[in-house]
Amino acid sequence: MAVVMTLAIPFFLFLTVWQTGRYAEIDSELRSLDMEQQALVNQNKRLISAITVLSVPERIERVATEELYMRKARSDEIMRIELKREGLGG
Known part of the structure; x- marks a missing residue:
């Protein structure tokens, strides 16, 4: 029983260190993905604002007459x- 306990303690210590490293890696990846998602949400908001500005009928008419000579x-x-x-x- 003493031999099993002697071998089990280092094994469980190694397992704990391995799990801690894995957790840190996954946590880092999660933070990175969260930052990427936030950047995409902000970009989407900017694009929606741009679409709103560009689709105003007065602007469309101005572009048609002044830039496209329609x-x-x-x-x-x-x-x-x-x-x-x-x-x-x-």
Whole structure:
């Protein structure tokens, strides 16, 4: 019994040290992933704000007229096409 106890004590000490090292490694990885997630959340917030700013109708019209040299169509330039849908049964 004394031999088993003598061999068990170092084994359990080694196991405890190994588990502590493993815990520290996992904790470090968790902190790293948490920081990465926070950075992605912040980037997502910035992108949503940018989309909101860029999709304002006044801005879209300004870009269309000033940068793309577009203009609103006059009524005589608009052509309306009507499609008639025929039924299958006649």
